[in-house]
Amino acid sequence: MSWTLECQLLAFVFYFLYASFFEWAFHKYLFHSPKYIKSTFRAHTLVHHQRYKYEPSSYEWQEGQEKDHITMDWFALPMFVGFHLPFFWAIQWATGIPSLWGGLAAVVAYYTIYEFFHYCMHVPGKRFFETWKPYRFAKEHHRIHHKYMLQNLNVFFPLADLCLGTYRSAASVPAPRSAEAAPVPPAPTVTTPLNKTAPPLAKSPRVEAGSPK
Numbered sequence: 048m049s050w051t052l053e054c055q056l057l058a059f060v061f062y063f064l065y066a067s068f069f070e071w072a073f074h075k076y077l078f079h080s081p082k083y084i085k086s087t088f089r090a091h092t093l094v095h096h097q098r099y100k101y102e103p104s105s106y107e108w109q110e111g112q113e114k115d116h117i118t119m120d121w122f123a124l125p126m127f128v129g130f131h132l133p134f135f136w137a138i139q140w141a142t143g144i145p146s147l148w149g150g151l152a153a154v155v156a157y158y159t160i161y162e163f164f165h166y167c168m169h170v171p172g173k174r175f176f177e178t179w180k181p182y183r184f185a186k187e188h189h190r191i192h193h194k195y196m197l198q199n200l201n202v203f204f205p206l207a208d209l210c211l212g213t214y215r216s217a218a219s220v221p222a223p224r225s226a227e228a229a230p231v232p233p234a235p236t237v238t239t240p241l242n243k244t245a246p247p248l249a250k251s252p253r254v255e256a257g258s259p260k
Contacts, residue, residue, distance in 0.1 A: 051145045058149030059156075062135075064206060066157035071207035074200040090116060092196065099169050101194035108170040117169050124158050157204075164203045165189070187217050194220065 077084055078091040095116045099106055108117075128151060135150035167174060168186045176182050185203040192199035198215040201208045208214035 054145045055149035058146030059153045062150040062153035067204050067206040071200045079196055106190050117166050118162050127154055161202050191215050
């Protein structure tokens with residue numbers, strides 16, 4: 048393997064790890080904050096999160112529902128590539144290490160995995176990998192995000208969540224409260240008024256001597 052190819056492969060790994068932090072920042076400051084791009088905030092927080100909630104009955108797509116507001120706009124990938132291109136070129140030029148193509152490949156791969164699995168999480172289809180433990184972990188990880196929007200900001204690769212303190216495990220989510228049984232009313236009690244005595248017994252008629260019987 049040539050030195051150039053080795054450098055590009057190492058760059059791919061490095062930038063793929065970096066993409067977890069880029070996703071974290073993009074998700075937090077653009078998807079969940081109206082400060083910078085209000086249309087992005089509106090589409091994600093006010094539409095996507097209101098349509099797909101934490102509860103299993105609303106987290107997944109339902110029959111008859113539109114399958115929109117799950118994936119990003121078509122221009123998202125070209126935008127991400129165009130945003131990173133000058134930075135990757137500058138780093139390659141400054142260091143002399145061939146890493147540009149590895150970096151661009153990492154951005155494309157990370158985005159593709161993100162979009163595909165995010166769609167699968169909300170629109171299940173009995174795919175062969177949907178029973179795999181890593182996928183079920185990632186799906187539950189993202190479902191928790193729909194309850195706590197500023198936690199679990201990574202969709203499938205929670206490296207940044209672990210490093211930046213926003214990871215929330217399924218075990219830490221409070222269990223739903225079960226409906227409490229209605230209180231049983233106390234049995235009625237019969238009280239006897241105080242200082243009340245039973246009526247006196249009737250006296251039998253007295254028979255005196257010499258009286259007719």
